[in-house]
Amino acid sequence: MNIIGDKLRTVSGIFILILILGGILLPQPLQAQPDQNDLVRVYGEQQDDYSIRFYADNNLIIPAYVVVTFENLVNLSPDTEMPFSVQLESGAEKQYLFSLNPGDGDRLSYRFSYTFSRGNPQSVSPDGSFLYTFPYTHGSKHRITQGFNGRFTHMDDNRYAVDFDLEVGTPVVAARSGLVVEVKEDSNIGGRSVNYGRHGNYILIMHEDGTFGNYVHLKQNGALVEVGQEVEQGEQIGLSGNTGRSSGPHLHFDVRIPLENGRMQSIPIRFRGRDGEPIQPEEGEIYYAYQPEGGDFTEIFGADYTNSDFAEYSGTARVQDNLDFRVEQTDLTYVIFIGNGFDYPVNAEVELRLENMNSTRQSPVNIRLGAGEERFLTIVRPRDGVSSWRYGYAVNYRRIE
Numbered sequence: 001m002n003i004i005g006d007k008l009r010t011v012s013g014i015f016i017l018i019l020i021l022g023g024i025l026l027p028q029p030l031q032a033q034p035d036q037n038d039l040v041r042v043y044g045e046q047q048d049d050y051s052i053r054f055y056a057d058n059n060l061i062i063p064a065y066v067v068v069t070f071e072n073l074v075n076l077s078p079d080t081e082m083p084f085s086v087q088l089e090s091g092a093e094k095q096y097l098f099s100l101n102p103g104d105g106d107r108l109s110y111r112f113s114y115t116f117s118r119g120n121p122q123s124v125s126p127d128g129s130f131l132y133t134f135p136y137t138h139g140s141k142h143r144i145t146q147g148f149n150g151r152f153t154h155m156d157d158n159r160y161a162v163d164f165d166l167e168v169g170t171p172v173v174a175a176r177s178g179l180v181v182e183v184k185e186d187s188n189i190g191g192r193s194v195n196y197g198r199h200g201n202y203i204l205i206m207h208e209d210g211t212f213g214n215y216v217h218l219k220q221n222g223a224l225v226e227v228g229q230e231v232e233q234g235e236q237i238g239l240s241g242n243t244g245r246s247s248g249p250h251l252h253f254d255v256r257i258p259l260e261n262g263r264m265q266s267i268p269i270r271f272r273g274r275d276g277e278p279i280q281p282e283e284g285e286i287y288y289a290y291q292p293e294g295g296d297f298t299e300i301f302g303a304d305y306t307n308s309d310f311a312e313y314s315g316t317a318r319v320q321d322n323l324d325f326r327v328e329q330t331d332l333t334y335v336i337f338i339g340n341g342f343d344y345p346v347n348a349e350v351e352l353r354l355e356n357m358n359s360t361r362q363s364p365v366n367i368r369l370g371a372g373e374e375r376f377l378t379i380v381r382p383r384d385g386v387s388s389w390r391y392g393y394a395v396n397y398r399r400i401e
Contacts, residue, residue, distance in 0.1 A: 040064045040088065040116040042097070050108060052076065052100040058088040061228050062181050062206055065117040067260060068097065072111035076100040085260070087120055115262025118181065124210035124257045131272035131279075132175040133233055134287055135164070135215065135253050138294030141301075142166055143331070145250055147283030148268070153245065160266040161214075161254035162281050166240035168219055168249045173236050173291065175253065175271075176213055178205040180229045180237075188220040190243040200244020200252075203237055207255075212264065216252040217244050234291035274299070284384070286331050302333025303381070307360050310335065310376035317341045317374045323348060323395055326374065334391065336377045340369035348397040350377060356389040357382055368400070 039059050044052040058064045069083040078084070080098045088095060102108055136142055146154055146163035154161045166172070182204040189199050201218040203225060219241030231237055242249040256264040270278040274290055281287070288299055317339030318324055323346070324339040340346055345368065352363035361378040369375060382389040 040066060042066060042068055042112075042114040044100070044110075044112075050102040052110070054097040054099065055094045056086070056088055056092065056097055057094060058090060058092040060118065060181065061090050062118060062179070063090055063120055064088045065119070065121055065258065065260065066097075066114055067116075067262070068112060068114045070110060070112045072109065073100070074107060074109040075103040075105040076108055076110050077103060087122075088116075117258035117260060117262050118204075118212065118264070119206060119210050119258045121258040121260045126211050126255075126257060126267055127209045130176065130209075130269075131276070132213075132255070132269055133173070133272050133291055134289035135172055135175045135251060136166060136289050137171050137173060137236070138234065138289055138291035139297045141286050141288045141299075141331075143286045144281055144283050147281055150283065152247065157256075157263055157265055158254065160268050161252055164251045164253065166249065166251040168239075168241050169222075170240040170251070171236050172203075172215055172218065172238045172240050172251055173234055173289075174205060174213070174231045175233065176205070176207050176255075177231060177233045178207040178213060180204070180225045180227055180231060181206045181212070183223045183225065183227055185218060185221050185223040185238075187243045190217070190241075190246045192245065192247050194245060196243075197245040200246070201241060202244075205231065205237075210257070211267070212256045212258075214252075214254050214256055214264075214266075217241055217246050217250060219243065232292075234293070300330065302330030305330070305333055305335060305379055307376075307379065310379075313337075313376045315339075315374040317372050323369075323397060324374075325377075325393060332382055334380045336380065336391075336393075337374050338367065338369065338377045338395075339374035340372065342399075343371050345370045345373075345400040346397045347400055348395055351394045352378065352380070353392040353394065354380060354389075355391070356386040357391055 041057045044054045046052055056066055065087050067083055067085045078098055078100055084098055086097060100110060142164040144162055145165050146152055148160050180203060185201045187199040187201050190196050200216050201222060202216040203223055205213040215238060218238045222239035222241050225231055225237045240251045254266040255269045256266050258264055270280055272290060273279045319341040322341045324341060326337045328335045348367050348369060350365045352359050357380045359378050359380045365378055367375060380391050
């Protein structure tokens with residue numbers, strides 16, 4: 001991730017050691033991220049002959065790929081080619097890497113940094129034919145609020161991420177089977193600023209092809225799985241939230257591969273449709289989830305509604321002694337009804353006041369309403385590509401004698 005929470009972060013430690021014959025200044029970290037350096041650690045130990053032996057620990061439950069680079073060496077020579085790279089197995093403890101051997105001179109010093117990648121960037125081989133299931137419960141539908149190359153945060157490492165409009169507390173399910181390798185769920189804060197990035201709760205799952213599923217912005221204590229747990233595609237793993245860098249409640253999902261520089265890069269993916277067909281996710285579209293072993297259900301999309309679906313509708317007005325409007329929302333479709341609460345029929349003329357929206361009936365709409373009757377008025381929807389919209393109405397009416 002580059003910031004797990006809006007997305008996995010590169011880890012590096014920079015250390016310096018200065019040796020002066022007759023006195024030794026032991027290594028001190030100049031820059032470190034304690035929580036991340038606890039996962040994979042590279043360190044040097046000075047020997048009696050002033051050589052430095054380097055070791056590494058891997059506290060991840062999966063292998064880690066480590067790259068060590070020296071920015072400065074004074075009177076010290078590595079016994080292997082630099083930069084140095086190595087694959088550490090899970091649980092490796094004090095694994096020997098290489099040594100620095102002293103040369104002539106009274107002053108010896110070094111400065112180094114290291115990065116680590118989760119998994120193995122040299123062997124990862126994404127299965128491009130795999131179809132992920134949408135990461136929410138079978139039979140539910142959600143809208144993609146930010147897709148590939150999204151303008152808010154989906155760029156660089158996050159280029160192929162997808163954001164779904166899940167409200168806080170909505171169940172999140174595994175889009176693919178795998179091993180839970182990291183969980184963060186202690187945060188309860190979020191906001192639009194990049195400063196919130198490290199506060200995003202997340203679950204990271206490693207797949208059999210070496211890729212990682214990244215589920216971000218979960219609610220506090222919203223992880224329902226533990227590190228080391230195997231999960232199946234379609235299994236609930238957490239609860240959506242609004243933590244980390246976020247402009248509102250949603251689930252960020254992407255699939256990532258590790259890079260040798262310690263970063264993780266999202267990759268293009270496709271989802272599984274109702275009949276197993278591949279779906280290329282598109283920003284603004286609404287998709288139903290079809291999970292393994294899920295039963296059949298009827299799809300209902302507001303975008304499919306037409307005036308003819310409601311033309312014969314006649315109901316009872318909700319209020320008395322006034323005209324009243326009622327709205328039914330399906331997805332981003334708003335079906336508007338008008339009710340006559342008077343005990344006599346009326347002719348009404350309704351002016352639609354729309355901002356960034358289209359109506360299925362031209363304004364003004366003229367309609368006859370019987371006493372106490374409610375009828376269908378129109379359908380309104382946001383225009384393509386807009387991020388905000390509003391609707392309202394003004395009505396004139398007269399009694400029919």
